[in-house]
Amino acid sequence: xxxxxxxxxxxxxxxxxxxxxxxxxxxxxxxxxxxxxxxxxxxxxxxxxxxxxxxxxxxxxxxxxxxxxxxxxxxxxxxxxxxxxxxxxxxxxxxxxxxxxxxxxxxxxxxxxxxxxxxxxxxxxxxxxxxxxxxxxxxxxxxxxxxxxxxxxxxxxxxxxxxxxxxxxxxxxxxxxxxxxxxxxxxxxxxxxxxxxxxxxxxxxxxxxxxxxxxxxxxxxxxxxxxxxxxxxxxxxxxxxxxxxxxxxxxxx
Amino acid sequence: xxxxxxxxxxxxxxxxxxxxxxxxxxxxxxxxxxxxxxxxxxxxxxxxxxxxxxxxxxxxxxxxxxxxxxxxxxxxxxxxxxxxxxxxxxxxxxxxxxxxxxxxxxxxxxxxxxxxxxxxxxxxxxxxxxxxxxxxxxxxxxxxxxxxxxxxxxxxxxxxxxxxxxxxxxxxxxxxxxxxxxxxxxxxxxxxxxxxxxxxxxxxxxxxxxxxxxxxxxxxxxxxxxxxxxxxxxxxxxxxxxxxxxxxxxxxxxxxxxxxxxxxxxxxxxxxxxxxxxxxxxxxxxxxxxxxxxxxxxxxxxxxxxxxxxxxxxxxxxxxxxxxxxxxxxx
Amino acid sequence: xxxxxxxxxxxxxxxxxxxxxxxxxxxxxxxxxxxxxxxxxxxxxxxxxxxxxxxxxxxxxxxxxxxxxxxxxxxxxxxxxxxxxxxxxxxxxxxxxxxxxxxxxxxxxxxxxxxxxxxxxxxxxxxxxxxxxxxxxxxxxxxxxxxxxxxxxxxxxxxxxxxxxxxxxxxxxxxxxxxxxxxxxxxxxxxxxxxxxxxxxxxxxxxxxxxxxxxxxx
Numbered sequence: 001x002x003x004x005x006x007x008x009x010x011x012x013x014x015x016x017x018x019x020x021x022x023x024x025x026x027x028x029x030x031x032x033x034x035x036x037x038x039x040x041x042x043x044x045x046x047x048x049x050x051x052x053x054x055x056x057x058x059x060x061x062x063x064x065x066x067x068x069x070x071x072x073x074x075x076x077x078x079x080x081x082x083x084x085x086x087x088x089x090x091x092x093x094x095x096x097x098x099x100x101x102x103x104x105x106x107x108x109x110x111x112x113x114x115x116x117x118x119x120x121x122x123x124x125x126x127x128x129x130x131x132x133x134x135x136x137x138x139x140x141x142x143x144x145x146x147x148x149x150x151x152x153x154x155x156x157x158x159x160x161x162x163x164x165x166x167x168x169x170x171x172x173x174x175x176x177x178x179x180x181x182x183x184x185x186x187x188x189x190x191x192x193x194x195x196x197x198x199x200x201x202x203x204x205x206x207x208x209x210x211x212x213x214x215x216x217x218x219x220x221x222x223x224x225x226x227x228x229x230x231x232x233x234x235x236x237x238x239x240x241x242x243x244x245x246x247x248x249x250x251x252x253x
Numbered sequence: 254x255x256x257x258x259x260x261x262x263x264x265x266x267x268x269x270x271x272x273x274x275x276x277x278x279x280x281x282x283x284x285x286x287x288x289x290x291x292x293x294x295x296x297x298x299x300x301x302x303x304x305x306x307x308x309x310x311x312x313x314x315x316x317x318x319x320x321x322x323x324x325x326x327x328x329x330x331x332x333x334x335x336x337x338x339x340x341x342x343x344x345x346x347x348x349x350x351x352x353x354x355x356x357x358x359x360x361x362x363x364x365x366x367x368x369x370x371x372x373x374x375x376x377x378x379x380x381x382x383x384x385x386x387x388x389x390x391x392x393x394x395x396x397x398x399x400x401x402x403x404x405x406x407x408x409x410x411x412x413x414x415x416x417x418x419x420x421x422x423x424x425x426x427x428x429x430x431x432x433x434x435x436x437x438x439x440x441x442x443x444x445x446x447x448x449x450x451x452x453x454x455x456x457x458x459x460x461x462x463x464x465x466x467x468x469x470x471x472x473x474x475x476x477x478x479x480x481x482x483x484x485x486x487x488x489x490x491x492x493x494x495x496x497x498x499x500x501x502x503x504x505x506x507x508x509x510x511x512x513x514x515x516x517x518x519x520x521x522x523x524x525x526x527x528x529x530x531x532x533x534x535x536x537x538x539x540x541x542x543x544x545x546x547x548x549x550x551x552x553x554x555x556x557x558x559x560x561x562x563x564x565x566x567x568x569x570x571x572x573x574x575x576x577x578x579x580x581x582x583x584x
Numbered sequence: 585x586x587x588x589x590x591x592x593x594x595x596x597x598x599x600x601x602x603x604x605x606x607x608x609x610x611x612x613x614x615x616x617x618x619x620x621x622x623x624x625x626x627x628x629x630x631x632x633x634x635x636x637x638x639x640x641x642x643x644x645x646x647x648x649x650x651x652x653x654x655x656x657x658x659x660x661x662x663x664x665x666x667x668x669x670x671x672x673x674x675x676x677x678x679x680x681x682x683x684x685x686x687x688x689x690x691x692x693x694x695x696x697x698x699x700x701x702x703x704x705x706x707x708x709x710x711x712x713x714x715x716x717x718x719x720x721x722x723x724x725x726x727x728x729x730x731x732x733x734x735x736x737x738x739x740x741x742x743x744x745x746x747x748x749x750x751x752x753x754x755x756x757x758x759x760x761x762x763x764x765x766x767x768x769x770x771x772x773x774x775x776x777x778x779x780x781x782x783x784x785x786x787x788x789x790x791x792x793x794x795x796x797x798x799x800x801x802x
Binding site: 150 | 304327328331337338340342356388399402
Binding site: 010011013014017018021028032037095098099100101102103104106107109110182185186187189190193194199200203204206207210212215216218219220222223226227230 | 633634635636637639640641644647650651652653654655656657658659661662663665670671739742743744746747750751757760763764769772773775776777779780783784787
């Protein structure tokens with residue numbers, strides 16, 4: 001009886017928190033709308049889409065460059081003959097990720113100068129690390145016995161990579177890409193500071209001019225973009241990761 | 254079929270894992286490599302399919318040194334089963350079992366037929382398991398799938414590294430029985446690593462007992478139990494080795510060796526089949542179910558009777574003067 | 585091209601100011617982390633008794649974590665300016681506390697959930713009360729993971745704290761901010777390097793503490 005009572009109470013508390021969260025969101029949006037805080041989006045629709053385009057371009061170029069270098073690099077570094085380099089790379093990736101994003105942008109600007117180029121380099125450097133780290137971790141998480149069985153049955157190293165290691169690492173690699181892209185969207189909002197464009201233009205103008213409308217019109221879309229990409233990749237993890245691995249994951253947790 | 258000629262394995266230039274091992278495994282023979290951990294049994298096994306390099310000597314497989322064979326091709330012709338089953342978690346059961354036929358380029362129809370056949374062989378329903386994943390299966394089922402996968406391309410040789418070692422005793426026992434049945438059908442040449450002398454006695458045609466990389470004794474199980482070559486073997490097989498050896502003989506063997514006594518037609522005496530193992534006979538006699546048993550052949554004809562004395566006489570004949578600790582001494 | 589000399593020179597001339605900014609930075613981050621622990625750890629412990637709420641809370645905190653920091657500042661400024669606190673220390677502090685919640689709550693929750701059921705059973709078996717069990721068994725066993733959450737949150741906060749300079753919260757971000765607007769490359773680089781070193785030192789220090797907190801045998 002007590003157990004049932006607890007169950008119901010737990011559900012009720014959870015429901016209240018959910019309702020409060022959504023209510024907060026609704027109140028915020030209606031408050032923002034009634035105070036004309038999304039006005040810039042409707043009045044300067046052209047500029048809005050320009051900023052959106054710039055922002056996405058920054059993220060897509062740096063992100064895809066990062067993916068196409070980090071995944072192959074992760075594969076190479078996990079081959080037995082590169083063990084020493086792997087150790088070095090993992091530590092470098094760990095260290096690199098403690099460096100604040102603003103510092104990376106500042107460093108890029110210091111060395112390359114103001115402009116789109118510096119922004120791209122900074123974003124690239126920042127998103128390579130999580131993808132590289134997760135590729136290495138994903139491939140290394142494949143059970144040694146599983147690989148031993150595969151070798152013992154006569155799979156070539158290439159077959160082991162494509163049929164065993166990469167499918168088993170898929171979850172981790174996609175998670176790395178997701179982290180990198182979400183971070184990238186946030187960091188790209190800072191790119192304005194070093195002349196890179198994007199939604200940062202409106203956000204920082206809003207701060208400088210004490211203009212709440214520009215602040216909200218820049219900050220809300222960039223947040224929604226980040227959340228959308230996050231959910232898109234969570235969905236991809238569900239679709240792209242082999243069913244057997246999802247079962248394995250559930251069995252562990 | 255498999256010949257080990259002065260095979261040694263040295264790690265880091267000094268540690269001898271396998272030391273000058275020589276023995277032959279005949280076609281269709283089931284050989285158990287047994288010994289304490291670190292005795293080199295697994296290393297020896299893994300040198301056959303070249304997962305470990307051979308430092309010295311050679312292993313001859315079908316009249317060819319394994320060193321001269323293409324590693325990938327030869328491995329596809331050798332079944333390989335390991336303790337932790339090593340099933341691929343990302344593949345369905347069918348894909349797992351059919352991986353080697355797939356690599357060998359078998360067509361769909363042939364693969365499907367083979368899958369159905371193998372699943373029936375290991376006692377699992379093909380359609381029920383085809384699309385399932387390793388993690389949905391119990392430990393015993395996973396290990397059965399591991400065996401089926403090793404048998405998939407019908408390799409003449411199987412290497413098995415403690416395949417039932419991680420299972421609980423009841424399931425392990427059942428899988429051992431099942432595998433012996435399968436072996437009767439498929440007649441593979443098998444090298445099987447175990448640390449459990451009971452498993453070795455039960456499963457093997459021959460046992461190679463290893464210590465510190467050297468073979469202590471290589472012979473049929475009854476020889477190892479009854480005539481241990483040295484103190485180590487005697488200790489390893491245990492003080493109850495005579496008792497163990499009873500499971501290797503049936504009433505028929507006893508009849509051949511010491512003969513049965515005529516039986517009393519009037520008395521009501523318990524009857525048993527002549528292929529019953531002596532271990533069961535012994536336990537029936539000891540736990541007072543009967544002090545005399547009537548033996549029947551397959552057609553129900555009574556052949557004679559036996560008592561505890563018969564078993565004693567038989568064991569003494571088998572074990573001989575070599576026996577230093579016969580468990581059954583008559584007062 | 586910039587010379588190491590300029591860099592070192594800037595350091596020696598402005599060392600006092602750099603130190604001030606560093607202390608400001610540590611103050612902001614330190615206060616945020618203390619508040620975050622006071623909220624996050626008890627909440628994480630409570631969530632282990634309420635699965636339903638755990639799912640909801642972890643989802644909400646992970647959405648907050650997804651929001652880019654400068655965007656969160658951008659959203660908070662208009663809201664907080666209703667009470668006259670639009671820019672400065674307070675919005676920065678609130679943002680840092682919000683971002684810290686996911687790593688701290690999640691790690692506390694998983695850390696306590698993951699305590700070996702056998703250990704918990706044994707504790708029950710020898711007659712410990714719920715509170716004793718929590719204090720003597722569950723929290724010590726979850727400590728390494730909780731500390732790891734604190735470490736993640738701290739490193740994250742040092743980075744976001746730098747961005748907070750743009751909403752007038754001071755700290756090492758001010759060097760980067762002023763350097764960019766004055767086109768003073770040396771100043772920008774000094775800011776970037778010092779804030780990076782601060783993050784790396786915090787990471788190493790907390791890793792060390794995490795090891796200390798790990799009971800022998802785990």
